[in-house]
Amino acid sequence: MSDVKRPVGVGLIGAGVISAQYLGNLTTFPDLEVRFVADIDLERARARAQEFGVPASGTTEELLADDGIDIVVNLTLPSVHAEVDLAIIAAGKHVWSEKPIATTAEDARRVLDAAAAAGVRVAVAPDTVLGAGLQSAFRAIAEGRIGVPRTATTMVLNPGPERWHPAPEFLFQAGGGPLLDLGPYYLTTLVSVFGSVVRVAAVGSIARPQRTVESGPRAGTTFEVTVPTHSALLIEFESGASAQATFSFESALPRAGFFEITGTDGAIVLPDPNMFDGESALWTLESWKGLTGPARPTPEVVAAVGPSNGRGLGVLELARSIAAGVPERASGALAAHVLDVMLAAATSAETGATVEVSSRVPAVEPLPADWNPTERTLP
Numbered sequence: 001m002s003d004v005k006r007p008v009g010v011g012l013i014g015a016g017v018i019s020a021q022y023l024g025n026l027t028t029f030p031d032l033e034v035r036f037v038a039d040i041d042l043e044r045a046r047a048r049a050q051e052f053g054v055p056a057s058g059t060t061e062e063l064l065a066d067d068g069i070d071i072v073v074n075l076t077l078p079s080v081h082a083e084v085d086l087a088i089i090a091a092g093k094h095v096w097s098e099k100p101i102a103t104t105a106e107d108a109r110r111v112l113d114a115a116a117a118a119g120v121r122v123a124v125a126p127d128t129v130l131g132a133g134l135q136s137a138f139r140a141i142a143e144g145r146i147g148v149p150r151t152a153t154t155m156v157l158n159p160g161p162e163r164w165h166p167a168p169e170f171l172f173q174a175g176g177g178p179l180l181d182l183g184p185y186y187l188t189t190l191v192s193v194f195g196s197v198v199r200v201a202a203v204g205s206i207a208r209p210q211r212t213v214e215s216g217p218r219a220g221t222t223f224e225v226t227v228p229t230h231s232a233l234l235i236e237f238e239s240g241a242s243a244q245a246t247f248s249f250e251s252a253l254p255r256a257g258f259f260e261i262t263g264t265d266g267a268i269v270l271p272d273p274n275m276f277d278g279e280s281a282l283w284t285l286e287s288w289k290g291l292t293g294p295a296r297p298t299p300e301v302v303a304a305v306g307p308s309n310g311r312g313l314g315v316l317e318l319a320r321s322i323a324a325g326v327p328e329r330a331s332g333a334l335a336a337h338v339l340d341v342m343l344a345a346a347t348s349a350e351t352g353a354t355v356e357v358s359s360r361v362p363a364v365e366p367l368p369a370d371w372n373p374t375e376r377t378l379p
């Protein structure tokens, strides 16, 4: 980004629920300057801009016409992520998109191809994988603390987001469900540790075909559930490693962030991949030596070292990577691979067959422990 002004200009499209967390963080990073908030609901865009001291708001077209904006943060709904990304790319700007990158593999490919042709970048949530909790665990694994990672078990179960989201329909329709809504956090973490997925088998089901909005001005509105609200996956990686993963909006018993990886020499319990912080617990086979009877070793705590600011870290990492001429970590290619895995799981659940995944992604280096979002690094 040698030709752009510093700090890097950021625009945000989609002033809904999650925009508050993004704006709360993006407006504190000295390398970035948030200049515009857009939404099809102009009043919502205006209110969010005012709340966070952003100087301008309006339509997507007005945002894209602003020459001072280099990176556009797409926080619209999954069904329109690809079309909004394509408009951002057509305006010659870099993209940070919320997950999933698209709802079909073809749309994800169109976005990546358009970006490559235009010479701009596409990076995609989750950026929780850049947070202190997961990065500290990744560094411990990269140092060989559990030997070679071989298997993983992860699950996230809760009653469903209609309890707290004022417009939750999209989370129960194509592009949603716990598989596409929560899956990206857990699957991106798995791919970060194990590399590319080659095969998926899955089952999926819908326990309650109708749900009711439970909060906000539309509370009491019922809507149809059109995608599975419970998905269970068996995943095989190119390395021969494997994982099992369960994503559910059906359980009265909440289980957030159950994530364990077993290696040839030890096991590690990671913090919730939907969060930026949290320590890990490390168990080694070595520590069992000499113990008898019911005695168990005490796990070692792996402290979370690094930034845990929250959503928006990936936008900053993208800006700094562009300036440094190095690849961004939360790349569009990684997100497209994770989408392929999720769509393979959906197909497997429908057909009963194991489904191959053909895309591959390169390994991603952990962030340096001293990576500091609140430091000005761009001249």
Ligand SMILES: NC(=O)c1ccc[n+]([C@@H]2O[C@H](COP(=O)([O-])OP(=O)(O)OC[C@H]3O[C@@H](n4cnc5c(N)ncnc54)[C@H](O)[C@@H]3O)[C@@H](O)[C@H]2O)c1
Pocket (backbone or CB within 6 Å): 013, 014, 015, 016, 017, 018, 019, 038, 039, 040, 041, 044, 060, 075, 076, 077, 078, 080, 084, 098, 099, 100, 167, 181
């Ligand atoms: N809500 C959360 O806790 C959360 C957490 C992490 C990620 N996300 C992701 O963030 C995205 C947005 O979620 P949300 O909960 O903020 O949704 P939301 O429904 O609260 O907000 C979406 C906003 O996008 C606007 N919008 C829709 N289509 C548009 C278009 N074509 N052009 C411009 N604006 C448009 C809507 O008017 C709305 O204001 C989703 O991809 C979701 O998966 C949400």
